[in-house]
Amino acid sequence: TQLLEQSPQFLSIQEGENLTVYCNSSSVFSSLQWYRQEPGEGPVLLVTVVTGGEVKKLKRLTFQFGDARKDSSLHITAAQPGDTGLYLCAGIYGQNFVFGPGTRLSVLP
Amino acid sequence: DAGITQSPRHKVTETGTPVTLRCHQTENHRYMYWYRQDPGHGLRLIHYSYGVKDTDKGEVSDGYSVSRSKTEDFLLTLESATSSQTSVYFCAIRIAGVEETQYFGPGTRLLVL
Numbered sequence: 649t650q651l652l653e654q655s656p657q658f659l660s661i662q663e664g665e666n667l668t669v670y671c672n673s674s675s676v677f678s679s680l681q682w683y684r685q686e687p688g689e690g691p692v693l694l695v696t697v698v699t700g701g702e703v704k705k706l707k708r709l710t711f712q713f714g715d716a717r718k719d720s721s722l723h724i725t726a727a728q729p730g731d732t733g734l735y736l737c738a739g740i741y742g743q744n745f746v747f748g749p750g751t752r753l754s755v756l757p
Numbered sequence: 758d759a760g761i762t763q764s765p766r767h768k769v770t771e772t773g774t775p776v777t778l779r780c781h782q783t784e785n786h787r788y789m790y791w792y793r794q795d796p797g798h799g800l801r802l803i804h805y806s807y808g809v810k811d812t813d814k815g816e817v818s819d820g821y822s823v824s825r826s827k828t829e830d831f832l833l834t835l836e837s838a839t840s841s842q843t844s845v846y847f848c849a850i851r852i853a854g855v856e857e858t859q860y861f862g863p864g865t866r867l868l869v870l
Contacts, residue, residue: 652799679857690847690861691800698856736799740857743807744815745790747799 651675652739652748660754664726669751671737672719678740680713680720685734685750694722727755760784761862763848769868776835778865780848782828788851789831790859791815791823793844800847806831838869 652673661667671680679698683691695704697713697720704711708731710723724731734750760783770776780789788807792800792815802815804823812823820842822834835842846865852858 681857681859688864690849690864692861693859696856696858738800738859743788743805743813744802745800745851745859746816747792747801749797749799 652737652746654735654737654748654751656751657749658752658754660756661727663728663755663757666723666725667727667753668721668723669735669753670719670721671748673739674718675739675741676717677746678717678742680717680740681738681745682711682720682722683736683738685736686732691734691736727753729755729757731755761848761850761860763846763862763865765865766863767866769870770838771870772839773837776838776867776869778833778846778848778867780831780833780862782831782850784850785828786850786852787828788853789825790849790851791821791831791833792847792849793817793842794847794864795844803833803846805851838867840869843867843869 655670681696682694685691695711700717701715702713708725712721732755736750737748739746762781764779790805791803794800801817806812806825824832848862849859
């Protein structure tokens with residue numbers, strides 16, 4: 649069974665602070681995704697990382713895929729209240745997607 | 758949102774009754790997925806489909822069946838609902854490629870009493 653762990657489970661920060669959340673596994677994935685989910689809605693895909701060591705930037709968000717393709721991180725610079733939500737990572741192997749339990753982020757104004 | 762709708766959006770039912778949830782897409786995507794989301798577990802794959810009449814089991818398929826008789830509809834059936842199946846159910850479509858993409862529907866909140 650492929651498992652993904654995410655840390656921290658909860659994070660509450662002030663507007664303007666930087667933060668990093670982590671996604672770890674003992675399994676190797678062909679690629680990995682990050683999603684953000686708001687209450688009452690489905691997850692929305694933020695990024696897919698494919699190559700070990702890959703770094704992708706999306707405005708204030710920086711995503712990194714570990715060299716061994718077992719872990720990933722999401723760094724947010726100068727967090728804003730609009731970044732509040734549940735951040736989920738998902739590992740892809742074959743036709744299957746395995747999701748981590750999520751990091752719930754709250755950015756206070 | 759890739760034109761994904763789910764129905765019903767909310768349902769309350771009793772233990773032992775059959776329940777069918779519907780996922781409908783308007784863009785002719787090949788792959789469709791059913792997940793359930795529970796606190797502390799994230800999203801867990803129930804079943805997926807890779808074409809009309811082609812389906813396979815996911816991580817938590819026990820107690821669930823699916824059918825896909827046409828491209829646009831993917832049905833999830835709880836043959837005899839149990840309280841452990843109280844959850845939020847999400848349908849998704851997948852666009853396969855070098856950079857995989859998945860779009861989720863708005864979810865169905867199911868309460869089994």
